[in-house]
Amino acid sequence: MYLDFGIRAGSQGFYDDVLCGPVAVGSQFRDTFVKVAIFRNARTSALLLAMIAAAPAGLAIGQTVKSQSIYPNSEFVDPVPLEISLDSRKVRLGELLFSDTRMSAGNEVSCSTCHDLEKAGQDGLKLSRGLPGNPAYTNTPTLFNVGLSTKFNWDGHNTTLQRQVDEVVQKKNGMGAEWPDVVALLRSDPAMTSAFSKLYPDGVQRQNIIDAIVQFERSLITPNAPFDRYLRGETDAISDDAKDGYKLFKDYGCVFCHQGVNIGGNMLQAFGIFDKEGRVKSRANEPGAATGTGISNDRPVFRVPSLRNVAETAPYFHNGEVPTLREAIDTMAEVQIGRTLTEEETTKIEIFLQSLSGEYKGRQVRASGNPEIR
Amino acid sequence: MKILSKDDFLRSNAALMGSIILSILLSGTILFSLWVYQQKNTQIPQVSYSFTRLREAEADLDLKTLSLQLGLAQNYDYVSRAVGRVNDCLATLQGLVASDKGLSGLREKVDKYNVAISGKIKRIEQLKASFSVLKNAVNMLPSVVSDVFEQERLIDQQSGNAERPSELLTRTMTSVMGLMVSPTENLRSMVTRDIDRTRDAARTQPETMSLLLNRFLDQAEVAIRERRRNTTLMLAIVSGLTNDAQLGIETELRAMEATDALGRQRLVITAAFSALLLALTLSTLALVIRGRLVKLDQDNHTLHLANQDVEEQLVQSAKLSALGQMVAGITHEINTPLAYVKAIFELIRGRLSENDQLLESLAEARSTSDEEAREQREELQTLLDDGIHGLEEISTLVRSMKNFSRLDKNQNEIFSVEEGLESVLLIARSKLKYVADVERDFGSVPDILGSPSQLRQVFLNLIVNAVQAIALTEKRGVLKLRTRVSNENTVQIDIRDNGPGIPDDVMPRIFDPFFTTKPVGEGTGMGLSICYKIVENHGGMISVVTSPGAGTTFTVRLPLNPAKVASVKSGAKKPLQALAAE
Numbered sequence: 001m002y003l004d005f006g007i008r009a010g011s012q013g014f015y016d017d018v019l020c021g022p023v024a025v026g027s028q029f030r031d032t033f034v035k036v037a038i039f040r041n042a043r044t045s046a047l048l049l050a051m052i053a054a055a056p057a058g059l060a061i062g063q064t065v066k067s068q069s070i071y072p073n074s075e076f077v078d079p080v081p082l083e084i085s086l087d088s089r090k091v092r093l094g095e096l097l098f099s100d101t102r103m104s105a106g107n108e109v110s111c112s113t114c115h116d117l118e119k120a121g122q123d124g125l126k127l128s129r130g131l132p133g134n135p136a137y138t139n140t141p142t143l144f145n146v147g148l149s150t151k152f153n154w155d156g157h158n159t160t161l162q163r164q165v166d167e168v169v170q171k172k173n174g175m176g177a178e179w180p181d182v183v184a185l186l187r188s189d190p191a192m193t194s195a196f197s198k199l200y201p202d203g204v205q206r207q208n209i210i211d212a213i214v215q216f217e218r219s220l221i222t223p224n225a226p227f228d229r230y231l232r233g234e235t236d237a238i239s240d241d242a243k244d245g246y247k248l249f250k251d252y253g254c255v256f257c258h259q260g261v262n263i264g265g266n267m268l269q270a271f272g273i274f275d276k277e278g279r280v281k282s283r284a285n286e287p288g289a290a291t292g293t294g295i296s297n298d299r300p301v302f303r304v305p306s307l308r309n310v311a312e313t314a315p316y317f318h319n320g321e322v323p324t325l326r327e328a329i330d331t332m333a334e335v336q337i338g339r340t341l342t343e344e345e346t347t348k349i350e351i352f353l354q355s356l357s358g359e360y361k362g363r364q365v366r367a368s369g370n371p372e373i374r
Numbered sequence: 375m376k377i378l379s380k381d382d383f384l385r386s387n388a389a390l391m392g393s394i395i396l397s398i399l400l401s402g403t404i405l406f407s408l409w410v411y412q413q414k415n416t417q418i419p420q421v422s423y424s425f426t427r428l429r430e431a432e433a434d435l436d437l438k439t440l441s442l443q444l445g446l447a448q449n450y451d452y453v454s455r456a457v458g459r460v461n462d463c464l465a466t467l468q469g470l471v472a473s474d475k476g477l478s479g480l481r482e483k484v485d486k487y488n489v490a491i492s493g494k495i496k497r498i499e500q501l502k503a504s505f506s507v508l509k510n511a512v513n514m515l516p517s518v519v520s521d522v523f524e525q526e527r528l529i530d531q532q533s534g535n536a537e538r539p540s541e542l543l544t545r546t547m548t549s550v551m552g553l554m555v556s557p558t559e560n561l562r563s564m565v566t567r568d569i570d571r572t573r574d575a576a577r578t579q580p581e582t583m584s585l586l587l588n589r590f591l592d593q594a595e596v597a598i599r600e601r602r603r604n605t606t607l608m609l610a611i612v613s614g615l616t617n618d619a620q621l622g623i624e625t626e627l628r629a630m631e632a633t634d635a636l637g638r639q640r641l642v643i644t645a646a647f648s649a650l651l652l653a654l655t656l657s658t659l660a661l662v663i664r665g666r667l668v669k670l671d672q673d674n675h676t677l678h679l680a681n682q683d684v685e686e687q688l689v690q691s692a693k694l695s696a697l698g699q700m701v702a703g704i705t706h707e708i709n710t711p712l713a714y715v716k717a718i719f720e721l722i723r724g725r726l727s728e729n730d731q732l733l734e735s736l737a738e739a740r741s742t743s744d745e746e747a748r749e750q751r752e753e754l755q756t757l758l759d760d761g762i763h764g765l766e767e768i769s770t771l772v773r774s775m776k777n778f779s780r781l782d783k784n785q786n787e788i789f790s791v792e793e794g795l796e797s798v799l800l801i802a803r804s805k806l807k808y809v810a811d812v813e814r815d816f817g818s819v820p821d822i823l824g825s826p827s828q829l830r831q832v833f834l835n836l837i838v839n840a841v842q843a844i845a846l847t848e849k850r851g852v853l854k855l856r857t858r859v860s861n862e863n864t865v866q867i868d869i870r871d872n873g874p875g876i877p878d879d880v881m882p883r884i885f886d887p888f889f890t891t892k893p894v895g896e897g898t899g900m901g902l903s904i905c906y907k908i909v910e911n912h913g914g915m916i917s918v919v920t921s922p923g924a925g926t927t928f929t930v931r932l933p934l935n936p937a938k939v940a941s942v943k944s945g946a947k948k949p950l951q952a953l954a955a956e
Contacts, residue, residue, distance in 0.1 A: 253510030
């Protein structure tokens with residue numbers, strides 16, 4: 001219907017086929033839009049304005065209208081890919097480095113100290129342990145499916161895994177290392193130098209260490225969650241309660257932020273939009289919050305976390321204040337969408353969220369550290 | 375200034391070296407041009423390509439953002455990945471620009487673009503957040519409204535003269551939805567008014583209804599706020615935040631491309647021009663080499679000729695030398711019997727004059743008269759005299775042969791060429807005066823070192839030959855004598871007659887020993903060959919130029935040696951001075 005609106009806004013002629021285009025031929029639409037973006041003349045501006053004006057109309061009235069999308073599989077949530085193409089040798093090297101304490105100051109911790117793959121890629125602690133004298137102030141996020149996110153950490157200021165790894169190794173309450181030391185230490189190990197020289201022409205280098213770790217992190221996907229199987233057409237992969245939970249999840253608007261393949265992890269949002277009673281600590285200067293985003297002046301802004309494997313990654317929220325998933329669901333409904341859920345609704349959403357736990361290398365992701373073989 | 379002829383230029387070393395150096399320089403220029411051209415080949419097109427890719431990525435991001443707004447994409451992954459691609463492309467472009475000094479003009483502009491894109495991405499993040507909240511709020515409204523309507527007991531309850539909650543709710547909902555579709559200021563103030571009135575009304579309602587109404591109003595306010603924000607952000611995003619920066623880069627790139635193209639054109643022209651010059655230089659070089667080869671050929675020919683001359687002279691010298699050796703032997707062999715015979719002749723004559731009795735007894739024995747005897751004696755006397763004369767002639771010939779062969783080394787006397795000529799003229803005067811006039815053209819040449827007697831003999835020989843040649847013309851001729859210093863170490867003496875000249879068949883043989891054109895008995899044929907030998911012994915040379923009918927010029931060149939002359943002169947004086955001093 002907004003297409004009609006666009007035409008009514010005075011865009012007959014040249015752009016008529018543009019407007020009919022998206023329904024018929026996706027690529028043509030795309031190409032023309034590139035032109036629209038590049039050649040801004042009065043007429044196009046008029047078109048764009050018309051579209052902007054039209055959009056909320058579509059949004060408000062046509063919420064249930066299923067668009068014939070140019071994005072073939074565009075759902076609110078996409079399933080985790082079953083496999084991902086990577087250089088297995090680099091992944092293997094990255095795995096070694098991942099649990100190598102030489103990556104930290106004082107040889108104390110490795111990446112895997114906090115991101116324990118046997119504990120669903122995190123540590124189960126309220127706050128990350130930090131280093132002596134440099135306590136951390138946020139909860140450790142899971143590393144599972146991290147390669148599918150486009151923003152990292154609670155403040156989401158890093159948009160590439162390379163930058164994130166680079167930063168965490170140096171962070172005082174992360175691993176607290178100096179890169180030259182790390183590089184020197186690894187170079188003194190003949191096994192490492194030979195492993196590196198086989199994969200990277202310039203051997204042990206900062207960017208190569210980072211790359212190997214990033215390759216490993218990208219390999220940490222957990223496909224085959226029951227919900228993903230449901231999305232792929234296995235209609236009885238999840239229970240009716242879970243299906244109801246997903247419906248509530250969508251109807252109540254949770255899905256507007258928790259969307260995409262990672263059900264989050266790709267945007268920032270203010271925390272505590274409807275929190276009038278101060279139920280969560282929602283001060284604008286909350287430690288670990290993003291700064292300078294312009295998204296909110298009176299609320300802290302965080303990355304919307306991924307809900308993949310969420311049932312296994314308690315405790316919850318940036319400060320790990322909330323120990324159970326139920327509480328987390330209730331709090332989010334209250335402070336983010338301004339709605340109080342019934343017991344039943346919370347249960348159904350919880351069941352739905354439990355269906356998001358996938359498998360890493362064929363094993364169910366579990367917080368317990370005692371994974372059962374599927 | 376000396377103007378070089380074409381041939382001279384082509385044969386000069388300067389031309390050769392110049393051509394070679396110029397060829398090397400021009401080749402260098404061409405190679406350098408090609409090298410620079412090669413260097414230029416890489417960066418700008420790459421930057422251009424990278425920039426185009428970035429713009430495509432940005433356009434794609436715009437598209438994804440718009441389609442988000444249009445509800446075509448249900449999640450933000452598409453937008454987030456588009457942002458990732460923009461960042462990647464931007465990093466590539468920045469890397470390229472930073473890696474090349476020649477592109478420093480672009481750096482600032484790319485940085486500006488980076489800032490603009492960062493601003494845009496920040497706004498897109500804001501839009502995503504705002505959009506989620508807006509969607510949520512709008513999504514919530516119907517369910518909140520239906521919650522209110524579920525309170526059937528309270529919904530139509532009127533308190534005082536205020537409107538009923540159902541009316542307020544419906545009106546507010548309608549205006550909010552209107553605002554969602556068309557966010558005009560007019561509608562906004564209407565919605566604000568409706569919300570305020572509903573909130574006022576909510577205060578007087580029972581608690582349940584008040585709570586529900588406020589929940590509705592909260593959502594409505596969030597929806598209005600985010601709707602407005604959304605529109606503002608979207609307008610900002612698509613209004614060309616990065617246009618100026620893009621245009622800046624594009625303008626700069628175009629300018630750089632133009633400069634680059636101009637530079638390339640210049641390089642091509644330089645290379646082409648250099649190639650042309652190189653071709654010219656190489657042709658010049660070819661001509662120079664050819665010229666030099668021709669000159670070499672000529673030199674070779676000249677040398678060959680000179681060599682032939684030298685060979686002829688060598689043959690001549692060898693002939694003379696062989697003769698000299700032979701004569702030295704022969705004269706000795708002849709002298710001994712000659713002296714012996716001569717002595718006997720002298721003895722006979724002496725005996726004859728001393729002792730007339732011998733003749734008398736001879737006459738008696740023959741029974742002749744005294745008269746007869748005396749006649750016989752006188753006859754005998756005459757015969758003896760003739761014999762002795764003949765013997766003396768032989769002695770003279772032998773001596774002259776000896777003179778020829780003897781290497782008279784005594785050449786260290788001061789000799790004035792002009793005085794020598796004068797004394798010879800004096801001697802020859804008797805033969806000369808009826809035949810020719812003498813013209814002297816003396817250049818007051820300096821003294822030389824040599825053997826005066828030998829040199830005088832040379833001059834005498836040449837002058838007598840000239841006089842004899844003039845005599846053949848049967849008219850009075852002219853004998854020209856000329857002395858000059860021909861160059862700084864040679865004296866040249868010309869002896870010229872205007873006789874009949876020397877015939878071509880005779881010419882090659884005139885210096886040969888025993889060659890003579892005179893009747894047998896008149897010349898020995900040794901004159902010129904002796905002259906030749908003498909002059910040669912003095913380190914000089916003798917040459918002849920003749921033209922039939924016009925005369926012959928003999929030229930004698932003798933070396934000047936001023937330093938030696940001076941030392942001999944002083945050496946000769948010193949003993950005298952020494953004597954005087956004593």
